[in-house]
Amino acid sequence: MTEKPPEIPHFEYRGDIGGGGFAMVHRYYHRKLKRDVAVKVPKATGLSDAVRERFIAEGESMAELGNHRNVVTVYDTDTAADGRPYLVMEYCPGGDLAKLSGRTPLSVKEVLDIGVQVAGAIETAHERRILHRDIKPANILMNEYGKPCLTDFGIAGRFAEQDEDGQVILSVPWSAPELLDRSAVEQGGVPAEVFSLGATLWHLLVGHSPFMPRGTDNSLAAIEQRIVSGWLPTGLAAPADLQRLLARAMAKNPAARPGSVREFAVGLQRIQKAQRFGETELVLMPAPEPDEPVAAASFVAPEAPLAPPTRQRMQPVFVPQEVKPAPHTTARAVAPPPLQLPQARPVPHTTARPPEPPRPLTVDAPQTQLRKPLPDNGIRPSKPSTRSLWPLYVVGAAATAAIVGVGFFLLSGEDKPTGPVTTTITDDVPDQNAGAGGAPPGRPEITATRLDGTKVRFAWTYSAQQATDTFSWRTSTRTGTAKEPQIEVEGANPVCLQVKVVRADGSNATAEWSQESCG
Known part of the structure; x- marks a missing residue:
């Protein structure tokens, strides 16, 4: 027979939360904890050994996972005066x-x-x-x-x-x-x-x-x-x-x-x-x-109020899971599936997102250079002569030539793919940072979003990202660079854009432009 909510020491019954054909969840006030809790208890007394085991197994599973912030916490378990086991759980008012x-x-x-x-x-x-x-x-x-x-x-x-x-x-x-x-x-x-x-x-x-x-x-x-x-x-x-x-x-x-x-x-x-x-x-x-x-x-499993019968193999137990059982929410019982054993692998503690590589030291930043103090022998270094500075002039000239060369390449008439193609990120793209330590940057994939009649936002992703990457972009009339993988471009319909990754240290560089994306 179906019983009323059990009387539990130090608990004050406040009302029903919901339940199915097998168990009910009640709201109680825990006088010692001074907070509301949810108490799950079978509806009927005189449970079979198999049903009791199934109920206890639920508490054991949730208690084992209780430290995860997205699993309902189990606080306690015991047996009520009427012989029914119960679980004391976190109350979720939402x-x-x-x-x-x-x-x-x-x-x-x-x-x-x-x-x-x-x-x-x-x-x-x-x-x-x-x-x-x-x-x-x-x-x-x-x-x-x-x-x-x-x-x-x-x-x-x-x-x-x-x-x-x-x-x-x-x-x-x-x-x-x-x-x-x-x-x-x-x-x-x-x-x-x-x-x-x-x-x-x-x-x-x-x-x-x-x-x-x-x-x-x-x-x-x-x-x-x-x-x-x-x-x-x-x-x-x-x-x-x-x-x-x-x-x-x-x-x-x-x-x-x-x-x-x-x-x-x-x-x-x-x-x-x-x-x-x-x-x-x-x-x-x-x-x-x-x-x-x-x-x-x-976790301590509740004891049976009476000596349990001889242990038998668990038989099928039909337990509707909905608050209001409906014909389509629970169905026939089927044999439990043969479960595949997944291959063991290390799992990160907090996030599946790989860490970003450290930024390389900037050569001309004083705080990144370490110098040993000179011994105080009474000798002071003299100021460098004009002759000793000639290597710096050579390096500066070479850097200027490189910048001019890059600008000429960006403005050159390189053939572009024909036909506007709007791309987007797909669910089966590999991790963007996979192999970022030594792999060249992948070809960017661009998403174009028309913000209004005069502006389009372009955003892109690619594999093997590095934190120091920058980007060259071009349209049919303009070129430029960006520090972040997105840019807003002004223009009436349509505006088409291509992107290329520029690696800071010049390693693993690629001259491959992305497909053209229009918005």
Whole structure:
């Protein structure tokens, strides 16, 4: 039978937050902590050993990831007087993203920011060999600081940990096709998590699952058929780069998706750069070394109120995950996927962005030159004669000649590509700083944005960037240089521009101009 909220010492019941068919989340005031908390407790007493284990596993998974700022924190666990186990968690007053986006779809800037933050939490779980298995808008909560936090690890599992009789619950509208199609060779793992995150971000932009287009048959069977067949939505009001990245994440073939959640997040960061949004930090927390104690080892599982029966293999448990269960939000149980073991690799602690190389020392800057003090032997150096300065005059003449030569080259009539081509940053471009230590600069790719009737903003990216790079640019009537990878040019429609990278020390230089971009 379904029980009332449990009475817990030092806790004052304040109201219900929500829940599904299996558990409820209540709001309590913790008198010792003097703050509101969320308490998750099963609805019914007399839980089977298998159900109790599943509930305890959720707390263990969240406690292990609790130091990540985008995972809901678990404060405590215990057993209530009526025998039900409960979890004491961080209270997130902002609500879940399913409700928020259902009222008003989120902006592109908000979705990119949320996507990178949640991806950091998921990738951190993967580094600890934990799969979430139920990534969807309803399982992302907004905390009191306005940060998205991943919750509900109730069906989480570990890599290579399988039970031939065990089954998992699926939220169909955000599930990968290989999880719904039992004939598929691959049955989930990291690629399925990438698919669910891509479907979740699409949902936030439109207010509903990408596989539930409005005005069509959105029965459970119809949704499942769209996903399994490889059907993809279109017409998203978002930059083309973001549309391509989300479509790639939701590809039917798992091999066609980004290889990891981290790779997907880096693609989102590239789009933030292209849109001139602030780049969100990708927070990653690498798993501890095998000989180090796990931070969450202090988590204590609640004891059963009575002596549990003989331990048996876990049987299927159907747990609706939505606050208001709907026919299409939870579906048939399927066998857990054989999970691929990802190749171990070092992960940065805070961000996937590589550090910029140090700026070279400026030869003529006095603060960068080190001189040994001369011994005080009573002898003072005399002033240099005019004859001793002749090498400086030679160097100055050579530098002047080089500057004139560069100006002649920029103004020369070099052939340019024919036809205006507008380029943009794509989601599968390699890291811009890859090989920056010794590789030549890649050919710039330009994005043109018409600001008004008289001005166009051009911005460009290229591989192997260095902090000291500058840029030469030219139009059909003007030439110039820029210190930053963007410039605003005045002119009526159209204005076309080419860019070339100029390396400060002259090494790895290239005379290759970019394709012409017009705006």
